[in-house]
Amino acid sequence: xVMSTRFRIGAQALRGSLESYAKHFDFLEVSVSSLPxxxxxxxxxxxxxxIKALRQWRKKVPTSFDFCVVGGKYLSxxxxxxALEHELASVQVAVEALQAKCFLLKTPSDITPAPLWRDxxxxxxxxxxxxxxxxxxxxxxxxxxxxxxxxxxxxxVFVVVDPARDLVPEGRMFYGRLRGLGETRSFGPxxxxxxxxxxxxxxxxxxxxxxxxxxxxxxxxxxxxQNKCSHEFVMGIKAPPDFLFFGKGMEEE
Numbered sequence: 001x002v003m004s005t006r007f008r009i010g011a012q013a014l015r016g017s018l019e020s021y022a023k024h025f026d027f028l029e030v031s032v033s034s035l036p037x038x039x040x041x042x043x044x045x046x047x048x049x050x051i052k053a054l055r056q057w058r059k060k061v062p063t064s065f066d067f068c069v070v071g072g073k074y075l076s077x078x079x080x081x082x083a084l085e086h087e088l089a090s091v092q093v094a095v096e097a098l099q100a101k102c103f104l105l106k107t108p109s110d111i112t113p114a115p116l117w118r119d120x121x122x123x124x125x126x127x128x129x130x131x132x133x134x135x136x137x138x139x140x141x142x143x144x145x146x147x148x149x150x151x152x153x154x155x156x157v158f159v160v161v162d163p164a165r166d167l168v169p170e171g172r173m174f175y176g177r178l179r180g181l182g183e184t185r186s187f188g189p190x191x192x193x194x195x196x197x198x199x200x201x202x203x204x205x206x207x208x209x210x211x212x213x214x215x216x217x218x219x220x221x222x223x224x225x226q227n228k229c230s231h232e233f234v235m236g237i238k239a240p241p242d243f244l245f246f247g248k249g250m251e252e253e
Contacts, residue, residue, distance in 0.1 A: 005174075005202045007225055008066045009218040012210040022061045024215040027206055029104060030054070032094040033072030034087040045083060047090040054097035068102035068136070068206065069094045076107055078120040088127065095132055102134040102175070102206055104160070109141030118151060125155045134206065136160055136175040163198045163207075164191060172203045180211040187217050189224070196224050 010027035021028065034045040058067075069091050074083040091103060105124065111117045125135050138160040139148050145161065149169045152159045159169055163176045164187065178187060178195065187195070187209075199205050209217050 004229070005199065005225070006204045007207065007221065008204065009207050009209065009221060011214040011218075012208060018057055018060050022065055025218055026062075026065045027068070027208070028065075029068045029070050029208065030057075030094065030098065030100075031070040031072060032087070032090050034074055034083055034090055045086040047086075047093065049094075051093055051097050054094055058098050066102065066206070067098040067100040068104050068134075069098065069100045070104045070106065075105060075124065076111075078107070078111060078117060078124065080120075088124070091128065092131060101132070101204075102136060103128055103132045104136045104138060104175070106138040107140065111139065112142055113147060113151075122155050125157050129156060134158065134173050134175065134204065136206070163195045168198045168200075174199050174202050174205040174207075176205075176207050178207065178209045178211065178217070186211050186213045189220055192217060192220050193224050196221060196228070 008027035010025045010029065011021070014021055014028060018028075030049070033048050035048050037044040037046045071091055072087050074081075074087040075091070078084070094100065095103065105121075107121070111121070121137070125137075129135060135155075135157045136159070137148070137152055137157050145159070145167055149159050149167070153169070153171070158171055158173050158175045160175050160177060161168060162179050163174075164178055165181075168174070168176075176199070180186065199207075207221070211217060
């Protein structure tokens, strides 16, 4: 396997300043919501966070740092109307302001595999596919993983999985979460190497680590990937692409 996958790794949430966060991670999910405008007519909404804040965030991090815009509750509920349309427009504005490469839609358990919901999901993703490189979907409820992967593939969408536990779908990109569940509170080098192997060769891999040791684990994943790339370079398989040596602005721990 030629390890030329461009990894971008983030934590479950932003704690502290964005500048401090960017010393350890190069990926962040940003939820964008539509909220009723104060003192205005019913049906008027405002975007939260605002566009000025999003533009400032983009300026605070290196160009190698990637953002994912996460849809708010109106998009997640998939109910046609003014709120959904405003939130859809807000996502597109946020993507431009952050120069984001990803959009993530998390759907609640009442969004089932029924034809109605499939059609609405397909419509939302089709409208966003014109401007966003990586469209990701995180279903819950009665969706079977294999079924979700199958329908998402038809839409050009990547289903969010846990690469340490789930079936990892094929595709040019990967979007996943390493979850600290049950007795698993952290991931050691061997477990992280299996994660890297499971993700495999992609154009890009976006990974959120949901453990207390996310910073350490992100660093270990980078070490594993760089070692694989260096080995293949020495063996004459392939020269390491510049983007593998991620983390401009990151500090050694």
